Amino acid sequence: MKGRRRPEVAKRLRWIHDQLAAAYGPQHWWPAKTPFEVILGAYLTQNTAWKAVERSLANLRAAGALTVEGLRALPLEDLRRCIQPSGFYTRKAAALKAFVAMLDEEFGGSLKALAATPPAGLRDRLLALPGVGPETADAILLYALGHVVPVADEYLRRIAERHRLQEVASGSKSYGALVELTREAFADDPRDTHARLFNEFHALTVAVGKAHCRRTAQCEGCPLAGDLRYAK
């Protein structure tokens, strides 16, 4: 029964993308100038608001540490101080240093060499690093390294749960199931490349999450309110 409803759910997920795209327009993600800044942001945004990340990135910019070389040269104590606004700074500083160490030891310090690695093996390598969970790994793969992978996050999980998408489709609430559902939703979408669709979809779900689908849902005026009737 659930298997037969997957296409229907994938279609609803695509409708959700279209509604959000019409309501919010292009999101121009990721908000960063270079791939390394994307990676820094992906680490720093864990469990914190983007405003706090912006303050940390401004500190890193002032310290000349928005590049691999700059971060490598920045003493750990200074790195902690720079990223203090984003919270969990001891853990995040160690994780960023571990990323640069991995890049140096295994890829000659080159992000291009890292990006040239096939995504499946690369995802496992990223997940083996301290402070990297599935969402961070996928955000790095998609937005920094240009691989075609969907990204799920807490906002999408919330939407899927409140609209009963994931549960209806697979009975699973795991991150992996949500990612697979997203992949399926855009599998035969001819309108754009999958990388661009995944890029926009994640950015748009963050936009609606911030505006409406907060801890307490504010459904009135939400672009996705029309889909709630299927959630009964």
Ligand code: SF4
């Ligand atoms: S706020 Fe309501 S309508 Fe909007 S995405 Fe969340 S549950 Fe759906």
